[in-house]
Amino acid sequence: MSGQTRPLWDFEDINDNHLRADPDGIAPVIALPTTAGTGSEVGRASVITDEQAQVKRTILHIRMMPRIAILDATLTLDLPRHLTAATGADALTHCMESWCSPAWHPMAEAVSVKGMQMIKAFLPRVVADGQDLEARQQMLVASSLGAAAFQRGLGGVHAIAQSLGALYDQHHGLLNAILLPYVLEANRSVLQTQMDDLAVYQRLPSPGFSGVMDWLLTLREQIGIPRTLGEIGIDDGDAERVGRMAFADGCSHTNPIRHSAQVYAQIFSCAVRGE
Template identity: 90%
Template sequence: MALMSGQTRPLWDFEDIGHNHLRADPDGIAPVVALPTTAGTGSEVGRASVITDEQAQVKRTILHIRMMPRIAILDATLTLNLPTDLTAATGADALTHCMESWCSPAWHPMAEAVSVKGMQMIKEYLPRVVADGQDLEARQQMLEASSLGAAAFQRGLGGVHAIAQSLGALYDQHHGLLNAILLPYVLEANRSVLLKQMDDLAVYLRLTTPGFTGVMDWLLALREQIGIAHTLGEIGIDDRDAERVGRMAFADGCSHTNPIRHSAEAYAQIFSRAVKGL
């Protein structure tokens, strides 16, 4: 809304492809003050919007530096009435931002550090806030972790978001829920190049079991603790469109900063495993 308030071109002319952002009249972009009402997306520290093109059944990113909020107010009282399922799903979105940033092959040591701090906070406070939505301290800590996650993903996201954004456009499912279900399956597909990162992360998170196994065990236990489904099949998604999903995920910009440049066929297989739990 801030972008389009002073533009004459149609919205999709500003899609984040090449230098499309230069088409916007910067003086026509209204200033933004952000007050997040969920702890997950982290849009209050971002300069982009992800919008579903319902006609094309794809999600498109609209980006401009002046879309960055001038002021962000993280007031946990605004999240106290968020239902438990949305608290869990949005919290899992923040976790996925941190995790995919941590796994990105891009060089950005500041984002690495921020992503770890975000995961440490989420590990402690997401189970608390799901158990007691009136826990104001946990609500505030999750808001701050959400902002850290969004700041961290300037390093890049990965295959989880590449698939989730495709599914969100096709099936109209909650983005954070899709991320939460997909995360272990994508990590497993990337396992061969993540062993060092997961060795380090298990230490930073003080996990009982070391390495990749420890991180995966923690993620699966957390997902169960906060009531997230294990498979996409449990939320009504089948794999009849696996080839289409694979092509869409491969074409998604997030796939470029996945630790492995998976093919469309590989993404289709990851999606099918997430549907069936294989």
């Protein structure tokens, strides 16, 4: 977007702001991902922190979609273990929140399930051995699937994580990984069918929501993700502010339940304290 004559924030993904952009001023993109997480190589948006306002803003335009995406696993071989885990958990969160979205999109549903099956098989492997080229390649594909799936929408995990990322400058994937079980628990009352089906598709030893949660908590331990936000230095002194920001975040619109700002503040506090 550097070829535009207007300020960057004029193109924030609100209503028809993207129409303000001059398509000829958008440089073509060739994407070579070096992490298996966000899946931006198949997306048309960028999330950028507005440091002055302490918020994350989405800049979107169809011409920002990469014309070529090259998934070369050798580019990810030197990624440190903790970033491999956090970015992989980000891809998992994309798939899971897409799966739980109330929006109707059968293709995205199918893609999200396949992504989670691949992550279940290969994320523990690649965290255990960063030189496992097959696992690296499969995680790159799973990451792209997750990004394709979230055209169905994301949810409360991203709504809170994006708020925290702007306020505390913490790694987005790590925030997602920590928050995921807490947000799922807050949405549990409307997820029975989705979790029953997912437990079957993932061939989990226990059925339903409990089976899915057991898998996620075991995976969290396997790949070294902290249990609480408190463990990475975040307290809940700003809980009300975080709740308001999460409620206002666009991702909250496709959460399975339209939680209030107060409920988002409570979820955040639970994730800080491990409650």
